[in-house]
Amino acid sequence: MADDETKEVPVFAVVGKVNTGKSAVLATLLEVDDDRMIRVSNTPGETTHCQELPLVFDGEERIRFVDTPGFQRPIDAMHEIQDLHGDGTPGLESIRTFLDAFEGSGSFEDECQLLRPLVDGAGLLYIIDPSKPLRDEFVAEMEILRWTGRRRMALLNAKSDEDRYLQTWKDRLGSYFNLVRTFNAHQARFEQRRRLLRSLLEIDETHAGMIETTIRCLDDEWQLRREESAEVVVGVLEKAMMLRESRVLGERDIDVEHRRQKIQRDMGEVYYRNLGRVVTRGMDRLLEIYRHHLLEVDWKDLGVEALDLEAEETWSKWGLSRTQLTMAGAATGAAAGAAVDAGTAFLSHGAGALIGALGGGVAAFFKGNALPDLKVDVRGGVRLKTGEGRKLELGPPKNENFAWVLLDRLLDAYARIQTRAHALRSKSKLFENEELGGGRVQQLPGDQRRVLAKWLRSCGQGDPDRGLEPEVFRILVGFLELIEQESASGE
Ligand SMILES: Nc1nc2c(ncn2[C@@H]2O[C@H](COP(=O)(O)OP(=O)(O)O)[C@@H](O)[C@H]2O)c(=O)[nH]1
Ligand SMILES: [Mg+2]
Known part of the structure; x- marks a missing residue:
């Protein structure tokens, strides 16, 4: 408490x-993706001054x-310190003497900068790249650091698979x-960050009392993020299912071929563009929740394969299986009275009236022209009471897997976003690893699928069942947690 x-x-x-x-370690540990705050760079010597980086929870600095x-010049510095000390093993006082001798002198500038906080009482995190051999200069570094007598942890930052000196390092580090x-x-994820923070606090026994509070802050915040993300997912699904595109057409629009064609194209394009917006806005929000401020994701990458709702491949990879859909009673149901059909279900009961399918490249979210199997029939529609033409309304796609494919995509993005290390500064790449991917919704227990299906149907009918919302939210929070656990263990 006060203590x-x-x-x-x-x-x-x-x-x-x-x-x-x-x-890079600090960027990932503290979730800073901004080069202006923590510069992660291949160019050596970019960090020329010490930089203080706090870990803050609820406005309070924790570490x-x-x-x-x-x-x-670790070897020269080691010799200087030894000379300044004389016989025997140097200690913190010798480091202090070294600083007194060289700080501001122009030589050993970097050494002075890094030793200053140690002399002032800081603990130490020593970063090693185990793909590099353990040369004398490293031994000198470790020797100097040992002389400070500060609590110290060595961290092997395995930059590549080729850490052939790992064992050599491990054998030596224990004594320093x-x-x-x-x-x-x-690659580090929440679990690894959490473990590292805990170990650091543990070696620093003067702050032993703070460990549990800090770890609890970390956990609470992670829980909060999960809940916010579940809300985002619920919001995207609801908006996507309720999205409509409508037009009022005059008789000439319907009778003249080229006008008809243009309206069909326009409506479909606008519908999918808006749908794409709903989805990408939600995804951007997920990035924000997980503190990826600068990652510019080209959401077109999300269509790692053509997402044709009718294709067998989609059915085997994304969304629910046909059996599951039937069992969940998942027919999402286009809006009652929707005059225009979306999806090929239309084919079966209106083939005669079918006009062209939508052109390609209309929706960022769905790749190419595969998904938008959105057939627009402007000769349908509800005749207006005034007799002045018809009103057309479009959306959502009738294909009952639509919402599930969408949910699967959102869950896939979630899995990738919450595991992405902040040290990664390259653009995109979020959707590079195709090993992740669809099929998550298939793991939902049957009763949960039924609840979701019911709620999705209500949204599709333009009248979301508010009573089901708390349960839908709970299901999603639980599922996001499961996804986190899976990605934490799948290393
Ligand atoms: N593949 C990989 N590269 C890393 C890792 N950590 C650092 N790097 C890269 O190594 C370079 C130097 O990293 P940086 O953190 O700036 O090193 P510093 O000089 O010790 O601060 C950068 O290009 C990083 O992207 C890692 O864990 N894996
Ligand atoms: Mg640096």
């Missing part, structure tokens, strides 16, 4: 040779990290550090 508040925030200096991934420039852990800055 907790009066305690100073634990501080950890992040130290290591340039390019071992110090900044502070100091990103440092890294050692430049209180704790040795591995962490992959480009």
